Amino acid sequence: MWALRRHANPLSVKLRFRGLGIGTYHACCAKAEVSSSSGSQEEATSIFFSKSYHTGGSVRNLLHHQTLNVDSEFSMGRRGLSSQAGAESSGREDDDDLEDGFSELETASGGVPDHGNEDELISEPELSDVDNDGNEDPSALESLETDAGGKKYHKTKAYSEIFKVIISSPGDPVHVALDKWVGEGNEVSRDDCQVALFLLRKRRMYGRALQLSEWMEASKKLDFGERDYASRLDLIAKVRGLPKAQYYLENIPKSMRGEVAYRTFLANCVRASNVGKAEETFNKMKDLEFPVTSFACNQLLLLYKRLDKKKIADVLLLMEKENVKPTLFTYKLLIDTKGQSNDITGMDQIVETMKAEGVEPDFDTKAVLARHYIYGGLKEKAEALLKEMEGGNLKENRVACQFLLPLYAMLGKVDEVKRVWESFEKGPRLYECMAAIEAYGKLGKVDEAEAVFERAVTTFKKLSSRHYSALLKVYANHKMLAKGKDLVKRMGDSGCRVGPLTWDALVRLYVEAGEVEKADSILNKAAQQNQVRPLFNSFMAIMDQYAKRGDVHNAEKVFHRMRQAGYFGRHRQFQALIQAYVNAKAPAYGFRERMKADNVFPNKTLASQLGLVDAFRKTAVSDLLD
Template identity: 50%
Template sequence: MSALRRAANPSRLQITHHVIARAFCSKFGITNCSLSDTCEKSLQMGGHVSCGHSVIYFLGVRNLCLQSRTSNSNGEAADGFLDVDELPVCHKVDRLPDDVDDEEYADEQGISRDEAEVSKTEAANSSLGSSETEKDLYHSDEVRGKNHTTPLFKVIMEAPWQSVSSVLNKWVEGGNHLGRDEVMTALRSLRRRRLYGKALQFVEWLEINKRLNFVERDYACHLDLIAKVHGLQKAEKYIDRVPESFRSEVIYEALLANCVSTSNYKKAEEVFKKITDLALPISIFSCNQLLLLYKRFSRNKIADLLVMMEKENIKPSLFTYKLLIDTKARANDITGMEQIMEAMKTDGVEPDLVTQAMVANHYIVGGLNGKAEATLKEMEGEDVIENRKACKLLLPLYASLGKADEVERIWKWCESDPSLDECLAAIEAWGKLGRVEDAESVFESMLRTWKKLLSKHYNSLLNVYANHKLLSKGKELAKRMSDNGCRIGPSTWDALIKLYVKAGELEKADSILQKVAQQNQVRPLYSSYITLLDQYAKRGDIYNSEKIFHRLKQIEYSGRMQQYQLLLEAYVNAKAPAYGFRERMKADNMFPSKQILAQLAALDAFKKTHISELD
């Protein structure tokens, strides 16, 4: 498609690529983005190593003996809050009620919310199985709208983990139909619930018993599940088992996506190079995966990748532009962001509401309220009632601008018959405006309208309480969640930890996180640890900052610059030298950012002072 468009109008695409590439070249000091240089740089890639396998260089960290709270007979702790042991937590799930929606379950488990420094757009599209970047491994459009609780899906869900194959054998022997649509529907449902282990057993059973004529996307799906369950090394070895005629770019794209989702920088670039070495087509999906990687870890490589895309006639997608817009804005280059928006329109790609909302948010962060408001009016269109889907985005953005009258105006249109998403947006908006009672009113209205609310609905109000340091109200709401049988997952724990931290009870928040991490098989969110690390750093508490930093590495939340910056901040605030910190970063295959270099320069002054005292 991109080649045809270039042939029809080659100059337009070429101009678009050059505008984007020049924007990045100028920002990151790249003065000569020649095609020959770019190809060599892009195809001879090297750099960071997997965040989950870096060498741990840790100074004097020991486990803390945190005192557990005493509980009364009702399960309440001495402070009146329900004890962690008594709250229903999310363990590995064999079976779920039929009325639990897949996407809602995934949201309750904190899926796609692990990275506080990653935009919502990126987080929602960072792996196979997401919307815009998805290489659809199920290739059946009819499957998407079907009921997920099919007989086959129920059989797999109810099967014990160790007996999936035998249960499936009996099911087929009973004369039950096993067509491609049934298989893909079951697989999609298992993956959406993050039951990758059972999904893998199902796919292996299909392949071994030849119950399905495997094509390239079936092999790619199998590889993807192996990577998620057993890791990248075994997934890569599986490629040797794939018939050579089916080793297309789709297979390697599945591996590439898993490298990126696990932040394995070096392996991701190796896989991309493998695609080019095998002369397989380079798709926009592969390029977007590298953009995700470079956006997090190596923004100076983005310009090279864009020029390589131009040479290979790879047309940017809407998601490509979203990534580039967000990257420029996060580098405080609003002019560059606007240039990319113009290039996007020149290329005939219209920004969707999410893109416009992202741009408006960056304007607000940059203090350009006039431009932000103009963008919001553009999102509204001539009649917001006709453009109802924009309301859930507009409410919190107008609140960020401090426009209480605009929030009232839009909520008035929604209030008579709101959707759950609009209610959540309204709670967030009223919370931003400090109108806690209005947020509570929306929540109580939700309880009256819908029979049962999910954890994420309680979490929206819990976050409002946390932001306004309303500890007692937050505890009461958490107990209410438990009493109403809500599943307490990582997102709820994240909100509770923030609640305690903002109320000044940092040690209590730390003890909750440690206990939750020990008791649950679903790991806490990255942001939960960062909330604690940020507070310890502000205190100049090196010991506890190192402790949290070490925990992040233990559970493979590493390879992110933010945690290094916060750890260094602890040393700066303690006015203590961080001996060997550059070596630690080098051992972890991390390269200092400008902010970290500035922090290290400040710490060098402390080092000289300490040495001078010895003279």
């Protein structure tokens, strides 16, 4: 763990380690100029702070509720987590496929991390095992995968009569459909209800899942246990937001309001990027004397990776003091954080530490490494890693295919993409088809991407909107508006329910075609008609275009709609909005106060932008005129 903390920032000075008798340590984040995947402007980050602490006293509430300034004292007394420290940018905005992607990499071992950036409340029924960012989706609670006796449900073979009733009655409230079904003499079992909840969550039909949970309790046919309450809490957070979820948490029977419920709420706070509420919940868990777990610490690491990288070292310090071992997910977060800062050496050091601790990187971790090697211009190193992932026999190592295809495409290796795809072309799996569509799209091979899509259509009985969206994204990236419209019509004719992923692809399609107002209208209507929250990136694609135009009025409207949808407290939003004022050459009154109200503190980019729109900014000319 000490090695991890030493590498938690891109540069570290030499340290003297004497067990727990650690003196002062210094951690700094090197200035990195890293171009984003879209070629956006580079940003440099710099952090330097030092801490001193002694080993006496309680370790509870370790992280002090104050800004982490240089040479601030760091006593091990009873302290709270800080939400005041200024967040620093990673130096490269995550590309669309990585937006908030890590929140959902860790399976819910009693907690409920949800998909991130991926950010719908209720969505189209999809059978894919991945979230919106291409990462494993563990949105279901452990209680949804196991019954009271600990039996695991098989994800592909799970069957439920109750689920069948709900799906076959889309126009009726769940309680109406189920009351009628029970009235016909059918019996309700816990096993059937749990499988139904699992399948609804898997399709991200959170609204229907919440109605089922409410019916289960109201019907008095099943006794609610701790995990049932935690599951309901998670669904309320997804569908109705954190305030309603917190109210529900506070009213769960005390005997059932245990660690599972609190860490479920913590994960949803992190999902919403609500720093203050997440830290408050973490401290509440410590006050209730719940053990400090790797799950809770990983949630904080995820939160600070997004919003305040300076505090990652503090969480690692807490984990070391509480003897909490880092998990595979911990290492993934740290590797990605280093990679975003373009600190390849630090990233490799974390991998070495990881292996030394007996934790082997999985394919997803290696894919994260390869992406950062490519971004960093180390193409030979990336290609060597891909060959390692491929192994001696690709057919025996087939699971690597879904990672290799898009990564070879990022390297511009057309022949390698073709070779990997052709090795499974005669009997492809659906996720391999999606990876091939993405890869050919990155390479500009639209015809090949279309051919793979048609192969998927003929091979599999029915595609979901997620699979249509893969090709739709290719059309958007190549400004093929007419083909995109035809695909959407075909999608509607097939009976697919359109959700946030499809809206996102449509928004990008129209934005790339220069029809920003149309994209804005589509997103607004879709959200109102379906009462579903669009993706964060969908809003930003539109807001960025208004900012480029200097259209302050429409940029403010999008900013307001994002807040209504629950997206707030992120630097990215404020950067786009301020840029609208900059391009319009208009003063922005009270902007610092607006940011402070959202607990957002200027990083280097924001500070420079604020200087340009400060209505009271003094210049040499203004001083002469005064």
